[in-house]
Amino acid sequence: MHLSPDQVVFWQYGVFKLNLTIVTTWVLMLVLVIGAKLVTRRIGLLGKHGVAVTRWQSLLEIVVAAIRQQIIEVGLRQPEKYMGFLGTLFLFVAVASIFTIIPGYEPPTGSLSTTAALAICVLVAVPLYGIRELGLGGYLKDYLQPTFIMLPFNIISELSRTLALAVRLFGNMMSGGMIIGILLTITPFLFPIAMSVLGLLTGMVQAYIFSILATVYIAAATGTHRPLPKSASPQPTA
Amino acid sequence: MIIDWFTVIAQVVNFLILVWLLKRFLYRPILQAIDEREQRIAAELADANASKLAAQSERDEFMRKNEAFDQARADMTAKAMEEAQNERQQFVNVARQESEQLREQWQQALRNEHQNLSAEITRRTQEEVFAIARKALTDMAGVTLEARMVELFVQRLHGLEGAERMHLVASFKAAPAQVLVRTTYALTPQQRSAIEDAVKFVFGVEQPMQFELAPDIVSGIELVTSGQKLAWSIADYLGTLEKGVGELLSAQPVAGPDVVSGQAA
Numbered sequence: 001m002h003l004s005p006d007q008v009v010f011w012q013y014g015v016f017k018l019n020l021t022i023v024t025t026w027v028l029m030l031v032l033v034i035g036a037k038l039v040t041r042r043i044g045l046l047g048k049h050g051v052a053v054t055r056w057q058s059l060l061e062i063v064v065a066a067i068r069q070q071i072i073e074v075g076l077r078q079p080e081k082y083m084g085f086l087g088t089l090f091l092f093v094a095v096a097s098i099f100t101i102i103p104g105y106e107p108p109t110g111s112l113s114t115t116a117a118l119a120i121c122v123l124v125a126v127p128l129y130g131i132r133e134l135g136l137g138g139y140l141k142d143y144l145q146p147t148f149i150m151l152p153f154n155i156i157s158e159l160s161r162t163l164a165l166a167v168r169l170f171g172n173m174m175s176g177g178m179i180i181g182i183l184l185t186i187t188p189f190l191f192p193i194a195m196s197v198l199g200l201l202t203g204m205v206q207a208y209i210f211s212i213l214a215t216v217y218i219a220a221a222t223g224t225h226r227p228l229p230k231s232a233s234p235q236p237t238a
Numbered sequence: 239m240i241i242d243w244f245t246v247i248a249q250v251v252n253f254l255i256l257v258w259l260l261k262r263f264l265y266r267p268i269l270q271a272i273d274e275r276e277q278r279i280a281a282e283l284a285d286a287n288a289s290k291l292a293a294q295s296e297r298d299e300f301m302r303k304n305e306a307f308d309q310a311r312a313d314m315t316a317k318a319m320e321e322a323q324n325e326r327q328q329f330v331n332v333a334r335q336e337s338e339q340l341r342e343q344w345q346q347a348l349r350n351e352h353q354n355l356s357a358e359i360t361r362r363t364q365e366e367v368f369a370i371a372r373k374a375l376t377d378m379a380g381v382t383l384e385a386r387m388v389e390l391f392v393q394r395l396h397g398l399e400g401a402e403r404m405h406l407v408a409s410f411k412a413a414p415a416q417v418l419v420r421t422t423y424a425l426t427p428q429q430r431s432a433i434e435d436a437v438k439f440v441f442g443v444e445q446p447m448q449f450e451l452a453p454d455i456v457s458g459i460e461l462v463t464s465g466q467k468l469a470w471s472i473a474d475y476l477g478t479l480e481k482g483v484g485e486l487l488s489a490q491p492v493a494g495p496d497v498v499s500g501q502a503a
Binding site: 003004006015016017019021022025026029032033036037040043053057060061064065068080083084085087088091092108111112113114116117118120121 | 244252269270
């Protein structure tokens with residue numbers, strides 16, 4: 001038994017290697033992209049005949065609309081700008097956990113390397129979005145709030161929450177697979193099925209938590225929690 | 239080592255590629271489709287609303303026209319009925335007048351016919367009586383009617399007596415003019431002389447006598463002098479007959495005009 005799918009290496013040349021995590025990720029990417037392409041390729045054709053929509057398109061519309069609604073509810077005013085990043089985070093983690101119903105499948109999110117990669121992406125994306133919205137100065141000023149003394153703590157907070165993101169997702173996904181593996185040796189057949197169902201639930205919850213936290217971080221960085229600047233009112237002079 | 243840094247880097251790259259691909263193939267088309275559909279639905283709703291408003295206004299217009307049409311039809315119907323009533327009244331009046339005229343004409347024709355019939359009966363009766371008398375006299379006495387008439391006239395002259403004879407004599411003497419004898423048929427010389435003799439004997443006059451044909455006196459002889467006339471004629475008998483026949487005809491009821499009057503009403 002291995003702790004991480006990273007340990008299953010199919011091919012290696014120096015530091016370059018092809019392990020189970022990367023291969024599974026590719027498969028998931030293919031499924032997502034091809035599925036999306038298949039569903040959306042006939043949208044234009046159907047659109048001309050009125051409001052006829054296929055079932056798969058309706059499903060995807062529900063998912064996409066729900067993601068957009070979530071982003072709006074967190075407080076980002078232009079959800080389309082963050083849709084690609086945040087939506088993909090959710091869909092990747094969710095699909096990776098849904099596929100656990102396939103026997104022998106190990107989710108790539110069960111590898112700390114993958115969750116760390118996602119957390120690093122969030123770590124990088126948050127200041128990028130913040131700078132794009134507020135400018136470099138405006139973004140960096142946030143680290144001095146409420147006083148400059150808080151600067152190191154803010155930096156520590158930034159790093160620690162990234163670490164927390166990575167470890168939380170890894171721990172949940174890895175533990176689900178580990179528990180099933182262990183239980184299979186003790187009580188085969190029935191109990192692992194219940195655990196698989198539970199694993200599906202925790203996987204979806206983790207996908208939601210991961211993406212919603214990333215959304216909250218971005219919303220905080222882009223300053224959407226602040227009130228909109230008002231026109232300066234004339235001050236009384238002494 | 240739990241974290242494999244090459245895998246981390248590879249997964250970062252993989253994730254970024256996945257973000258790009260999904261943005262390209264999933265979010266953009268889906269969001270675009272949703273937006274387009276919402277726009278189209280909004281446009282269709284606006285169109286439907288506009289159509290509804292147009293239909294509403296057209297319906298109002300139609301209702302207004304319909305009411306106007308109904309009103310106009312009712313007016314025209316009333317007018318037509320009034321005109322028809324007037325026309326009917328006129329026709330009835332005209333028909334009544336025509337029927338009155340026809341009845342009047344019919345009654346006139348009936349009266350004319352009645353008169354003609356009376357005249358015809360009179361004429362035919364006179365002719366028949368004359369013919370019968372002539373035949374009877376001829377057959378029974380062997381003399382012609384004229385001879386008998388002259389005979390009878392002479393007898394009457396002789397038979398004149400009293401006031402009548404005196405009156406006539408005075409009249410003949412007072413006016414010594416011509417004495418005119420008018421007969422229906424030409425008299426023979428014997429008959430003329432018989433009449434002349436009788437006149438001379440009875441009245442004692444010497445005036446020349448003139449004989450004249452007068453077809454209007456029906457089978458008779460008239461002796462005419464100034465203002466006086468002595469005559470014998472079948473017309474006297476015929477007058478009685480005519481009176482009897484006339485009473486018979488006037489006694490018959492005239493039913494025709496009542497029938498015509500009934501039809502005209």
